[in-house]
Amino acid sequence: MPQTQIHTKPQSPLHPNGRMLVEIQNLKTHFFTDDGIVKAVEGVDLDVFANRTLCILGESGCGKSIMARSILRIVDAPGRIVDGSIKYHNADGRTIDLATAKQGSKQLRQIRGQDIAMIFQEPMSSLGPIQKIGKQITETILLHRPMSKAEAKETAIEMLDRVGIPKPAERFEAYPFELSGGMRQRAMIAMALSCQPRLLIADEPTTALDVTTQAQILDLIAELKEEFQMGVMLITHDLGVVAQVAEDVAVMYMGKVVERGDVYSIFENPKHPYTRALLESVPRMGMEKRNRLPAIRGMVPHPLARPSGCTFRTRCDSYMPGICDKAEPTMVRKDGTDVACFLHNKGS
Numbered sequence: 001m002p003q004t005q006i007h008t009k010p011q012s013p014l015h016p017n018g019r020m021l022v023e024i025q026n027l028k029t030h031f032f033t034d035d036g037i038v039k040a041v042e043g044v045d046l047d048v049f050a051n052r053t054l055c056i057l058g059e060s061g062c063g064k065s066i067m068a069r070s071i072l073r074i075v076d077a078p079g080r081i082v083d084g085s086i087k088y089h090n091a092d093g094r095t096i097d098l099a100t101a102k103q104g105s106k107q108l109r110q111i112r113g114q115d116i117a118m119i120f121q122e123p124m125s126s127l128g129p130i131q132k133i134g135k136q137i138t139e140t141i142l143l144h145r146p147m148s149k150a151e152a153k154e155t156a157i158e159m160l161d162r163v164g165i166p167k168p169a170e171r172f173e174a175y176p177f178e179l180s181g182g183m184r185q186r187a188m189i190a191m192a193l194s195c196q197p198r199l200l201i202a203d204e205p206t207t208a209l210d211v212t213t214q215a216q217i218l219d220l221i222a223e224l225k226e227e228f229q230m231g232v233m234l235i236t237h238d239l240g241v242v243a244q245v246a247e248d249v250a251v252m253y254m255g256k257v258v259e260r261g262d263v264y265s266i267f268e269n270p271k272h273p274y275t276r277a278l279l280e281s282v283p284r285m286g287m288e289k290r291n292r293l294p295a296i297r298g299m300v301p302h303p304l305a306r307p308s309g310c311t312f313r314t315r316c317d318s319y320m321p322g323i324c325d326k327a328e329p330t331m332v333r334k335d336g337t338d339v340a341c342f343l344h345n346k347g348s
């Protein structure tokens with residue numbers, strides 16, 4: 001098989017010098033329901049880099065999880081990828097299109113878990129309930145790494161220690177139900193990181209936890225990212241989390257990325273009215289309760305009733321009739337971010 005170089009993209013929209021891990025182009029993932037087609041992901045373009053944290057931001061139902069699950073090909077029926085590509089550049093310099101990789105193939109199984117790992121809000125979605133924590137981690141390691149059982153056990157205990165689980169050798173023998181929520185979350189992270197993935201996808205990993213544990217787990221992910229030069233894709237609603245860990249941000253609305261850029265450009269100078277509204281809906285220090293800005297006007301439209309043109313136009317204070325309802329805005333580069341909005345791209 002011909003060996004191609006790891007793809008680098010000097011003019012990358014997110015980070016000019018980063019090593020690209022995953023390049024998503026025009027990704028569409030739809031659910032074919034009895035009531036109609038839910039276009040959960042509708043033309044996502046996104047790059048993910050090694051050693052950088054990309055936060056995916058957006059209200060509930062905007063397609064963040066389905067986009068992430070599409071990368072690993074774990075979208076449940078009746079959902080499926082209907083268009084686009086997810087080019088994964090592996091450590092050997094080969095490029096694999098995950099969007100078309102054969103489901104159940106050895107290649108896909110190897111990438112899942114070993115090269116790309118995913119953690120969820122609910123740890124029990126990855127941890128089995130009736131098997132000891134240590135056994136589950138050891139089995140994952142043995143599946144993906146050339147190690148003896150004893151070495152795998154040692155690595156698992158090391159990992160439990162690394163994620164801040166006290167008395168890791170004892171906890172190795174514990175069942176998930178014997179641990180607190182925060183400790184279970186750490187055990188899931190230990191399992192995800194035990195194969196040293198090149199990319200960690202984290203879907204709201206700390207939402208269910210108290211603020212202190214949340215901060216500890218985010219710090220831990222950031223630390224391990226540096227240590228393993230791992231790329232991190234973190235899905236969150238929480239702007240505080242974004243401010244704490246993001247280097248890059250992509251804002252999603254109704255299945256599309258509407259703005260993306262480095263975290264400073266997005267926070268300092270957001271261009272899409274949706275990004276601005278999201279940022280403004282967060283209370284700031286010193287702001288009195290009665291002066292707090294309202295949440296974004298209106299609701300995300302029903303997924304089966306997508307507005308024509310720009311899907312945000314029904315809630316947008318800058319709506320321009322005759323323009324925004326006629327066509328979908330394409331992404332343009334503007335002062336450090338990429339934005340899909342007719343305010344910035346009148347000709348698109």
Ligand SMILES: Nc1ncnc2c1ncn2[C@@H]1O[C@H](COP(=O)(O)OP(=O)(O)OP(=O)(O)O)[C@@H](O)[C@H]1O
Pocket residue numbers: 031033038039040058059060061062063064065066067076077078079237303
């Ligand atoms: N099994 C399914 N069948 C039909 N539609 C689905 C299914 N799963 C998800 N969807 C739809 O896909 C869209 C995107 O959902 P997704 O879970 O990706 O949103 P999200 O941005 O991650 O939201 P949240 O922040 O609440 O997790 C939503 O409109 C959702 O209703």
